[in-house]
Amino acid sequence: MSDDALQKAFAAVSEASDDSKQLELMRTIITTQVIAQAMQPQQPALPARQEFDSKKWLTIGTLGVAGGLVASLFAVAVAIGWAGGYAVLCAVKSFAPCRKCRGLGQVERFGKPRTCPRCHGRRLRLRLGRRAHNYWRRTHQAGTR
Numbered sequence: 562m563s564d565d566a567l568q569k570a571f572a573a574v575s576e577a578s579d580d581s582k583q584l585e586l587m588r589t590i591i592t593t594q595v596i597a598q599a600m601q602p603q604q605p606a607l608p609a610r611q612e613f614d615s616k617k618w619l620t621i622g623t624l625g626v627a628g629g630l631v632a633s634l635f636a637v638a639v640a641i642g643w644a645g646g647y648a649v650l651c652a653v654k655s656f657a658p659c660r661k662c663r664g665l666g667q668v669e670r671f672g673k674p675r676t677c678p679r680c681h682g683r684r685l686r687l688r689l690g691r692r693a694h695n696y697w698r699r700t701h702q703a704g705t706r
């Protein structure tokens with residue numbers, strides 16, 4: 562009951578003079594601001610930190626995915642380019658110098674020059690791609706005959 566009486570007295574004093582009323586208003590405003598400031602860093606701090614972390618990881622993940630995509634695209638482009646170049650090479654220059662005799666048609670064995678056993682002196686070998694193409698074509702022709 563004493564608190565009630567005190568509040569009543571306070572109210573009476575506040576009503577009595579405008580200055581004290583404003584002071585009370587200021588005090589309540591200040592206290593609410595202090596409470597709000599005390600509450601603020603605790604409540605939104607965790608979600609804010611989580612959001613920052615998720616953003617960071619999202620950025621890292623995006624960068625990683627983008628990098629991987631670019632790398633794989635580059636690898637695919639290089640593979641296509643190489644395959645295309647090899648296909649053209651097989652079509653235009655289907656023969657390459659023999660690997661065993663390096664296109665000489667002869668190999669040295671026991672100090673004596675001998676006919677290359679790989680190319681039989683023809684100095685050339687059919688490229689693997691062309692051989693595969695020929696094999697496929699013959700099989701295809703045999704199948705469609």
Ligand SMILES: [Zn+2]
Nearest residue numbers: 659662677680
């Ligand atoms: Zn040879």
